[in-house]
Amino acid sequence: MNNVKLPLDVEFYEDIRLIVWRPRGLVNKVAVNKIITVLGELETALKEPFNRFSDTVAADAVDLNFEYIIHVSLYRRSFYGKRPPIKSAILATDATLIHYGKVHALLTQGSPINARVFQDRKEAAQWLGVPIAILLADANQHQ
Numbered sequence: 001m002n003n004v005k006l007p008l009d010v011e012f013y014e015d016i017r018l019i020v021w022r023p024r025g026l027v028n029k030v031a032v033n034k035i036i037t038v039l040g041e042l043e044t045a046l047k048e049p050f051n052r053f054s055d056t057v058a059a060d061a062v063d064l065n066f067e068y069i070i071h072v073s074l075y076r077r078s079f080y081g082k083r084p085p086i087k088s089a090i091l092a093t094d095a096t097l098i099h100y101g102k103v104h105a106l107l108t109q110g111s112p113i114n115a116r117v118f119q120d121r122k123e124a125a126q127w128l129g130v131p132i133a134i135l136l137a138d139a140n141q142h143q
Contacts, residue, residue: 004041007034011137012042016130017050020137027056027097028063032072040079051128052088053135054101062096069100073107080113088115089124091135 006012011020019042021035035054042050080086088108090101101117108115118124125132 049084085112
C-alpha cells in the first residue's frame with residue numbers, strides 16, 4: 001500500500017477494506033482511467049480483497065459512452081480474474097451515471113465483482129457493511 005499514490009479524490013480505509021472514489025466536476029475517460037489504474041495497483045500490491053464505493057454525486061457532467069463503459073467493465077472483469085469476491089457500490093443520482101453503473105453491474109455479473117447502483121448512502125453502507133459515517137465523510141463538505 002505504501003508504494004501506491006492515491007489521487008486526491010480517492011481514500012483507502014485499510015481497517016475496513018474499502019476504497020472510496022469521489023470524482024468531482026467532469027467524469028470522463030481520464031477520470032475513469034485514473035481510478036482503474038489505482039484499483040489495479042492496489043489489487044496487485046495488497047494480499048486481501050477490498051470493496052469499492054464510488055460517490056458520483058459531486059460530478060457535474062459526464063463525458064463517456066456505452067462503448068467505453070462496456071470496454072472498462074470487461075477489462076475489470078478480466079483483470080480481477082479469479083480473485084476473491086468483492087462488492088462495488090456506485091452512488092449515483094445523475095440518470096446517465098445510473099445507466100452506466102447498471103451496465104457495469106450487468107457486465108460484471110458472474111464474476112467476483114458484485115456491482116450495484118444506489119441512490120441512497122444508507123443503503124450502500126448497509127450493503128457494503130460499513131459505517132454510514134465513512135460514506136458521508138467527504139460528502140458533507142461538497143454539498
